[in-house]
Amino acid sequence: MKFWRQPLDQDQIQIPHGIIHIIEERCKGCGFCVEFCPRTVLLMSKRTNSKGYHPPEVVDGEACSDCGLCTLLCPDFAIYVETSEVSAITKEQRDP
Amino acid sequence: MADFDITDAGQFEHFGTESVGDSDWITGQHPMDGLLRGERLPHIWCQGCGLGTALTTFIGALQWLEAEQGWDLDKVSVVSGIGCTGRIAGYVRLDSFHTTHGRAIPFATGLKLANPELKVVVMSGDGDIAGIGGNHFIHAARRNLDITVICVNNFNYGMTGGQVGPTTPHGAKAVTTQYGNFEYPFNLPYLAAASGASFLARWTVIHARRLEWTLREAMMYPGYSFVEVIAPCSTSYARWNPEGRGLDPEKLRRRGLELMKHYQNIGKVAHGTHPKDAAIKVDKEGAIVEIVEGVFSNEPKPDFQSAIDEQAQVARERWQAAKKMLNERSQIPQRTDIIFRTEVQLGGFGGQGIVSAGRIIGQAAAIYDKLEACFTQSYGPEARGGAAGSQVVIASDPIHHPHLIEPTNAIIMSQEAYTKYVPKMATGATLLIDDGLVTLSPDQRQDLKTYGISATQIAEELGNSRAANTVMLGLWTAIIGAVSKSAMQQSVAKAVPPKTVEVNLSAFEAGFKKGLRYQVNNTL
Incomplete structure (x- = not known):
């Protein structure tokens, strides 16, 4: 995320971070989690589950900020986020 | 059948078990699994249907109420009618009631009046609540009965194949109105407001977080609270209407998602809007162009139970007076x-x-x-x-x-x-x-x-x-x-x-x- 001025206490702020768990067998491949993730953490995978649906896969797990929107949006209870102790790292922070 | 004994569990066949359903559903993996009946899942809702999201927000709201407000979820009961949404009662691990078509609110009324300490939530579809059960809907609102009515509106009769319903927008296509719907739809919050409901809200399922907050608020509200949840019908409604990209083969497996994205784009959050201005706007083609959302009204007023109690108090006083008079009569x-x-x-x-x-x-x-x-x-x-x-x-x-x-x-x-x-x-x-x-x-x-x-x-x-x-x-x-x-x-x-x-x-x-x-x- 780009700021026009850096917040003074930016280095003290710990960005919440979550670990995403995907229960692939429950997934119906609607794509809600992939489409609406604010940090584009997820992507539809090429592989399929036993029903032939493409479940999402985590492509940028470090960026997840534990907002829980995927948990709430998933109609099939197939994805949830576990709060992590470490801070999330965004793309900008990784490659400035 | 003479020696039939209800305690004999061998009489009943059990399909599926607690941990493993009759399919491959293994419970206990997801934080919401505690409130789901694993033996009945996975649910029947289509890929890209918004009902699952409506259910997760509802369960999220219940979990918050249990954790933060100390609610005993044994005292919460969910009543549903018939339809896709009507199946919610069967999926939640709460005391639930899957009732006859359109009669979810009458069953809930009985439940609430017989046991006032229950928190009764009616969760049903637009065809069930506004169509066949429309009369019950307005009368419960008129009485200001202390129940929460969550109407999941997907603009058609989804389960039966996408027929036109009481909320299908004017001009929108359904399987029975291939040249566009010539009827005019209900504006549900306005109908509820005119009938006397005092808590009115509408959210599309894409605003899941705010929908969850509103559901918490609605369940804590003393009196009749009405929440309209707009959910995409990925199979029936999206097939005929431009928002779902119709039969575009590229988008065929993404109709629900396209509808969700459309709702995200056209949703207009405006709390406190007068319900009469909250009608769902459509263009000439029947495509939905604006959905006003938010909490439209939140003004508590005396509910049905307190009115009954008040009346019962008056009756009790009158009866006491009459009894006293009758007792004194012999001494006159x-x-x-x-x-x-x-x-x-x-x-x-x-x-x-x-x-x-x-x-x-x-x-x-x-x-x-x-x-x-x-x-x-x-x-x-x-x-x-x-x-x-x-x-x-x-x-x-x-x-x-x-x-x-x-x-x-x-x-x-x-x-x-x-x-x-x-x-x-x-x-x-x-x-x-x-x-x-x-x-x-x-x-x-x-x-x-x-x-x-x-x-x-x-x-x-x-x-x-x-x-x-x-x-x-x-x-x-x-x-x-x-x-x-x-x-x-x-x-x-x-x-x-x-x-x-x-x-x-x-x-x-x-x-x-x-x-x-x-x-x-x-x-x-």
């Missing part, structure tokens, strides 16, 4: 003379005050003379001019049969009543007639004592012909003497309109004097 000094069962038959035509006269006698006996009295009435459907009759039973002892057995005296004010009632009179009964209106028949029974008075004429001379019944009452009091004169006067003054008290009392006096004269003549 009685009239020293004993009145044996006196049965009075009053007859005339409607408008003469026959029924009022009966009531005056009854009240005089029961209230002012502390006797026992029973009053019944019978009249035709006409307000004026038809046959009217009333019956009064007076006695010192409690009356066990309220109806007349053999009238011992009668007040007759019309020829019709004369022919009707006189044959039924007891032997030696007393008959009081209005001379001007009744002609005695030549073959009248010889045992009857008959007294006449030109009641209507006297009343007219006094200035109000409608006081004729009071003249008859004066005569009756003087001749029969079952009720004291002062009691009758008080009763007359109480029963007639305030402006006519004077006329009525002088009419009563005129009748009474005439009666006294009869008595003197008799003794001579």
Whole structure:
């Protein structure tokens, strides 16, 4: 995320971070989690589950900020986020 | 079937188990699994359907209420009707109720009234709540029953194949309206507001976080709370309408998602909007172009249960007062003379005050003379001019049969009543007639004592012909003497309109004097 001025206490702020768990067998491949993730953490995978649906896969797990929107949006209870102790790292922070 | 025993678990077949459903559903993996019935999952909803999201937000709200508000989820019950959304009751691990089509709200009403400490949530579809159950919906809102109604609106009858429903936007296509819907849809929050609901909200499922907050608020709200949840129908509605990209093969497996993205783009959050401005706007093609969302109204008012309690309190007080009066009744000094069962038959035509006269006698006996009295009435459907009759039973002892057995005296004010009632009179009964209106028949029974008075004429001379019944009452009091004169006067003054008290009392006096004269003549 780009700021026009850096917040003074930016280095003290710990960005919440979550670990995403995907229960692939429950997934119906609607794509809600992939489409609406604010940090584009997820992507539809090429592989399929036993029903032939493409479940999402985590492509940028470090960026997840534990907002829980995927948990709430998933109609099939197939994805949830576990709060992590470490801070999330965004793309900008990784490659400035 | 003679030795059928309900406790014999071997009688029932169990499909699936707690941990592993009849499919590959393994419970206990997801934080929301505690509130889901694993043996019934996965649910039947299509890929890209918004109902699953509506359910996760609902469960999220319940988990928050349990954690933060200390709610006991054993006291929450979910009621659903029929339809895709109606299956929610079967998927949540709560006391739930899957009811007949459209009748979710009546079942919930019964549940709530029988057990007021339950938190009752009705979660059903637009076809169920606004279509077949529309009447129940508005009446529950009118009563302000303390339930939460969550109507998941997907703009069509999804389960049956996408037929046009009561909320399908004007111009939108459904399987039964291929040239566009020619009907106009309900604006559900406006309907609920007009019916008296005070908590109104609408969210699309894409605003899941805010929907969850609103559901928490709605479930905590004291009174009828209505939340409309707009969910995409990825199979039926999206197939025919431009928002779902129709049959575009590229998007075929993404119709639900396309609809969700569309709702994200057109949703307009405006809290406090008047529900009349919250109609779902469509363009000429029938594509939805704006959905106003937010909490439209949140103004608590007394709910149905508190109104019942208030009324019950009034009734209880009235009953206590009546009981106290009945208990004190035996201690009130009685009239020293004993009145044996006196049965009075009053007859005339409607408008003469026959029924009022009966009531005056009854009240005089029961209230002012502390006797026992029973009053019944019978009249035709006409307000004026038809046959009217009333019956009064007076006695010192409690009356066990309220109806007349053999009238011992009668007040007759019309020829019709004369022919009707006189044959039924007891032997030696007393008959009081209005001379001007009744002609005695030549073959009248010889045992009857008959007294006449030109009641209507006297009343007219006094200035109000409608006081004729009071003249008859004066005569009756003087001749029969079952009720004291002062009691009758008080009763007359109480029963007639305030402006006519004077006329009525002088009419009563005129009748009474005439009666006294009869008595003197008799003794001579």
